Amino acid sequence: MSRLRRALITGARxxxxxxxxxxxxxxxxxAAWGSGDLDxxxxxxxxxxxxxxxxxxxxxxxxxxxxxxxxxxxxxxQAVNCVGAANVARAAxxxxxxxxxxxxxxxxxxxxxHPYVPEDTPxxxxxxxxxxxxxxxxxxxxxxxxxxxxxTAWVYSEHxxxxxxxxxxxxxxxxxLTVVADQVGTPTWARALADALWIAAERPTLQGILHWTDAxxxxxxxxxxxxxxxxxxxxxxxxxxxxxxxxxxDFPRPARRPSYSILDKTSGWAALQGPAGHWxxxxxxMLQALSHA
Numbered sequence: 001m002s003r004l005r006r007a008l009i010t011g012a013r014x015x016x017x018x019x020x021x022x023x024x025x026x027x028x029x030x031a032a033w034g035s036g037d038l039d040x041x042x043x044x045x046x047x048x049x050x051x052x053x054x055x056x057x058x059x060x061x062x063x064x065x066x067x068x069x070x071x072x073x074x075x076x077x078q079a080v081n082c083v084g085a086a087n088v089a090r091a092a093x094x095x096x097x098x099x100x101x102x103x104x105x106x107x108x109x110x111x112x113x114h115p116y117v118p119e120d121t122p123x124x125x126x127x128x129x130x131x132x133x134x135x136x137x138x139x140x141x142x143x144x145x146x147x148x149x150x151x152t153a154w155v156y157s158e159h160x161x162x163x164x165x166x167x168x169x170x171x172x173x174x175x176x177l178t179v180v181a182d183q184v185g186t187p188t189w190a191r192a193l194a195d196a197l198w199i200a201a202e203r204p205t206l207q208g209i210l211h212w213t214d215a216x217x218x219x220x221x222x223x224x225x226x227x228x229x230x231x232x233x234x235x236x237x238x239x240x241x242x243x244x245x246x247x248x249x250d251f252p253r254p255a256r257r258p259s260y261s262i263l264d265k266t267s268g269w270a271a272l273q274g275p276a277g278h279w280x281x282x283x284x285x286m287l288q289a290l291s292h293a
Contacts (some may be wrong), residue, residue, distance in 0.1 A: 004029040006263035007087035007201065008055040008097075010040060010088060015157040016102065019194035020059060028127025028201070031055065035062065035097075047091045054095035057201055060088045060139075061102045063132070070127040071254040077131040087143040090206045099143055100200055105153035105185060107133040107214075117264040118151070118209035126255035134191035136209075148200055149209045150268070153261060156283075157190035158290050162284070163220070167227045171241050181221035181245035185261040186213040189282040196272045203289030206271055214279040221245040230284050 005028050009019040012032035024030045031053070040046055040062050050058075064070060064080040085101060090098045106129035107122040124130045135168075139147045156162040170177055196212050218226070224243050231237040248259070269275045 005057070006031065006053065006055040008050075008058045008187050009035065010038065010058065010060050011035070012037070014061055014063075014065075015155055015160045015162065015190040016061045016193060016223075017150045018159050019157060019190040020061070023188060023191065023194045023198060025198055025202075026196075031180055040064075040087055041079045043087045043090070046087040047094065050091035050095050050097065055092075055097050057098045057100065057198055058088060058092050059102070059201070060085060062088075063102070064192065065128070067106070067128045067257070069256040070131065075132075077127050078134065081131035081136055084135035086138035086142060089147060092147075093143055098204060099139065099147040100197060101136065101139045101147055101149045102197075103136050103149055103151045104129065104132045105151060105261040105263055106258065107136070107151065108258055108261055110183075110260040113260060115262045115264035116211070118267065120261050121208060125258060128255065146207050148206045150197065150200065150213050151209065151263060152188050152193055153185050153213045153263060154187045155190050155193065156187060156286070158286060158293060162236070163187075163223065164227055164286070166270045167224050168231060168236065170230055171231070171237050174239070174241055176242040176244070177224060178244045178246045178251060179221045179224040180248050181219045182247050183257055183261075184217055184219045185293045186216060186263070187218060187223055187279040187283060188213040189277075189279075191286070191288050192276055192282055196268075196274075199272045203271070210268040210271055211265050212268040212272060212274075212276070213263055214276045214282050215265075216279045217262055218279060219245075226280055226283060227287075230280075230287050234287055236287060236291055274279070 009032040013034040064077045070077040109123040156164045
């Protein structure tokens with residue numbers, strides 16, 4: 001009987017953390033820690049955990065992800081997204097654990113106008129993006145470039161607080177919606193991303209930075225329209241509501257967002273058995289799962 005390999009997942013109660021646990025392939029013994037179990041900003045606690053039962057792999061998904069709130073809670077965002085990532089990287093390096101670190105499209109400013117490759121120069125527009133970029137750099141420095149950093153975008157799932165659930169809640173309240181149409185990116189199903197990360201787990205030579213999202217492009221307006229259309233077909237909604245496309249300038253928010261945050265997944269898909277499914281097909285699959293829950 002082959003030995004089980006031990007994997008540690010941080011951010012266990014988040015969208016991606018939950019999917020990573022649910023999608024773990026045979027051969028892995030998974031320990032998952034949420035923020036209530038492990039405060040990644042506490043260096044001693046993180047080190048103790050790794051020393052007690054050293055994992056072969058850590059997939060670090062724990063993050064402060066409230067983009068708007070981060071503008072007023074910059075110290076907390078920095079503590080979780082940078083210091084926390086550094087603590088995990090340092091603890092992993094001390095016991096020779098491999099690290100996969102999840103990052104974001106928001107490290108870019110959106111001014112380029114064509115998809116961002118991993119080698120493009122980041123220039124985040126908001127506190128959240130700056131804290132995630134700082135975390136990336138700490139992970140790369142501490143692990144001497146041996147960690148794998150996977151940037152993704154617009155993650156959603158059946159669980160947690162995300163754009164899909166927000167839209168469904170407002171649509172059920174029969175509230176006419178205004179949604180920005182001049183910010184484009186790629187919605188990404190957490191389940192598909194989890195599967196890609198487990199493929200990465202089986203390829204220990206992968207390191208550096210890869211981009212992974214679902215296929216295709218959408219504005220937030222396109223995304224909202226698709227959610228309504230699919231939800232109506234599945235019986236998750238009983239009637240449509242008006243959805244109006246607006247400009248970002250007409251819908252000011254505390255954090256600036258990139259108008260164009262599409263990642264070039266060429267290298268990521270090649271490394272992780274891509275291409276990924278189209279975002280619309282994956283959205284349909286997620287909503288089907290939600291309708292049967």
